[in-house]
Structure formats: C-alpha cells, structure tokens
Amino acid sequence: MFHPEKTVVLITGANQGIGYETAKSLVHSSADYHVILGSRDISKGEAAAQTLLQAGAGDSVKATKGTASSVSLDVTDEVSIAAAVEHVAADFGRLDVLVNNAGIISTASPPTALALRRVLETNVVGALAVTEAFLNLLRKAEHRPPRLVFVSSSMGSITHAADPASPYYSPHGTEYRTSKAALNMLMTMYSARLKPEGVLVIGADPGLCATNFTGDAASLRNRGAAEPAEGGNRVAAVVKGERDVDAGKVVGVYGVSPW
Template sequence: MSYSGKIVVLITGANQGVGYETAKNLVQSSADYHVILGSRDSSKGEAAAQALQADGAKAKGTASSISLDVTDEASIAAAAERVAADFGRLDVLVNNAGIVSTASPPTARALRRVLETNVVGALAVTEAFLDLLRKAEHKPPRLVFVSSSMGSITHAADPASPYYNPHATEYRTSKAALNMLMTMYSARLKPEGFLVIGADPGLCATNFTGDAASLRNRGAAEPAEGGNRVATVIKGEKDANAGRVVGVYGVSPW
C-alpha cells in the first residue's frame, strides 16, 4: 500500500478507550488519514486496527497497528524503526497512553508507576519519534499530548471548581507534569515549525478506572465524544491555542 499523500498519525495506547475512539474518528472522517494504533498488547492492537477497517461503509481512511510499550525503551526504539521502514516519516504523534491509580491514601509506589507511563513514557516516545516528525509530509508536524483538566493546578486550588477534591492524587500530579512537558516541547520545537498542543477529552465512561458504569453514572461522556475532542485538535481545528491544553469548555487554566 502506498501512503503517499496520507496524513500518518501514531496514537499511543490506542487499542481501547479514548485512543481508539480518536483513531476511529479520523479513519471515518477522511480518506486522508492513516492511523497507526500503538498498543502494549500487540494482539489487542491488531484486533482494534482490523475492527476499524472492517466497516467498509464508514472507513474512509486506513489503519494499522504497532507494538509499543511506552515504559519499555527497547519497545519504543523498535516501534520507531518500524515506522521509519514502513512510512519513512510521521505527520502527527499523539501521546495518549496513560494509567490511573485508585490508591487511597496515595502511595509512592503508585506515583512512580503512574509517572513512568504518563510522563516519562510520553517523553521517551516523543524523543524517539522526533526525527520522523521532522520528515513530515504534511506541515506543520503535530505533537499532541492528551491531558486532563484534573491536571490543572488552578482548578485543583479553587473550592468553586468541580475539580476541587483530594482524589486521584497520582494521576492528577502526572497530568500537571505532562502539561509542563508539553509546554517545554512547545518552546523547544516552535522554532522548527512544529505545532505542539494539549488535548483534554474530558471525563469519559471508559474502562480506564475499571468501572465505566460508575463513570457514566457520574455524568461522564461517552468515549466517542472524548475521541472527537482529541480528533479536533489533531485535525487543526484548535491551532489558535497551540501550546495550551484545549478541552470541551475551551483552554484549560494551568
């Protein structure tokens, strides 16, 4: 298959949840997209890619999968080598892979584990794929960090905010750190013509916490809605807010 002219997008953690719905949105919206689903479990990634392609009536773009564990440097390097061999470039990288901790009270062990995936993993993947992004066919090359309003210190410190609560300390800390990471890449890569931006899908009823029904009962949006919010950022509809985190209500305060 020739990928000439295609917008090649890699999404980490894309075999389920918001990552999968983001890929689905892109594939169903335009024949211009080829989406690579990064997945720690290669069998699940392959099944997800096949599911996207199975509905020929809706699938306009194309999809494939790649084995990618964001906490394993060898896995990241191998994935970068494969993308280089198969595509020779990358137009969009979406750092979506993430985990949550429900430990209460918070623990150092849980924090280390969450930071390793949500922050260190995002940095490791970004560094591994930067040279391929520099070869992007579609300009500007896009670097997207999937963040959360739960990482907003402004919200966390405001008693009037719905995000003012003491829960999910490890996750919220990781997203605050991810916002800083995104900001640093924006400052570093803007002179090279990169567009770096954060996307907040909002609270979605996924299996992220292991209890989608409970999230839905709390008013969470369906995963497809979160995927649409991230997809709008990928498609360039929020470029005016580059360097910031964009959510359903607009730009998230730091």
C-alpha cells in the first residue's frame, strides 16, 4: 500500500533488466520507496511489480520493505507518455525521482542509418520526451532534492572510445554508443538548466551486466559481466543520493566516467 511519506520513483523500461533490478534494490532495501515500473507492455509491468511485492511475502521483516506499482509507458509514443503523466498525477500528485532507463541496442554490422534512427528515438529522444512531460510533477517533489537520473554507460565515453588501451575501445556497437554519448550531453544540459531550481541531475552507469539486453546473457557473463542485481544496486545508490557529490556527471562502479 502506498503511503504519502514514501519517496515516489518512476523508472522507465523497468519490467526487466537493469530497470527491474534497480526497482528491486529500492523496494527490498527500504520502506521509504514506492517505485512505479514504466513498461511498454502493461501486462509485463504489472507482473514485474507483483513479483517484486511477492518476493518479500515470507520475509519476517516485510513491514520494512517498500512498495511498487506499474504504468503503461512507451517512451517513443507521446500519447502514451501523456497518459502516464496523468496516471502518476492522479495517483500520487508528484514525482520525487525520475529514472530514464528505457533503452534498446542494435547489433547491426556495419551500422545502418535505420538502426541509428531507431536507437536514438528510444535512448535519447525518448528520454527527453519523458523528462519534459514529467518535469512539472518532479518540481512538486516532497523529498528534496528531486532527482533526475539518466542511465548511461561507459560505452558512451568518447575518451574511452578513442583510447586503444581502454577496455571500452571497440569498433562495434556504433548506434548504441553514439546514443549514450548523446544521452550524456542531454543529461549535462538538463543539469545546467535545472540546477537553479534545485533539481539534482546525474548519470548512472550500471556497468556491463549479464542481462538479456543483447539477447545473449550467457555470452556477456562469459566476458566477465556482473550480475544484473549488481548493476541495479549501482543505479539504486544514485537514486538514494549516495553519489550526489558527483551531480552533473556520469558515475559508475569505478568512479566518474570521463567524457
């Protein structure tokens, strides 16, 4: 059950992967959070929210856990975004934290214009569309400062991409890497714009994790990828304010990501 004193967090693309693991980390660690799982497929979002709540059903400290709900939200559809805003406004009247997590990847090789447009539409344009739509609710946050989090990646670091000695030096993943570099700039622009209003803007890098994001979690695990829960914990730490000192930057397990 939602209690007004809880911190209201909306995570896009949260029915699976890093979004889900971030929600899980928040809900299972503290009673202070109500997490709204945004999902293109509302049935999957509702199932994910129920899974989060049921996971603690036999826990003797269940009373200390947070709560969760879901909302239909396609970040590439303005009608869907507007409906999600109305839903959150009606149910909660505010938003304390917005986590722009929804993202897709392309495995096209060589890269294609079609794939790049599709990836940018979700990973960058979608993040801007959701942020603009939810800003007024974020400004009404009761838990200060309100936080605007962009889930980024070291794959978007131009410094790493240009350094042959970096583990992120690779000619592959052009569309995805380009989108994350653009997302970093988007985050930086929002930081400059919203800082005077007291909104804390920060990028969170969960690191390479063995999710189904690429469709081959086993291959990622064989490459030394962390378990998805670890990535979720890293993003959750940003949501909780544990990395506020690095606001306006992208933070990960190793510290601040170079641009």
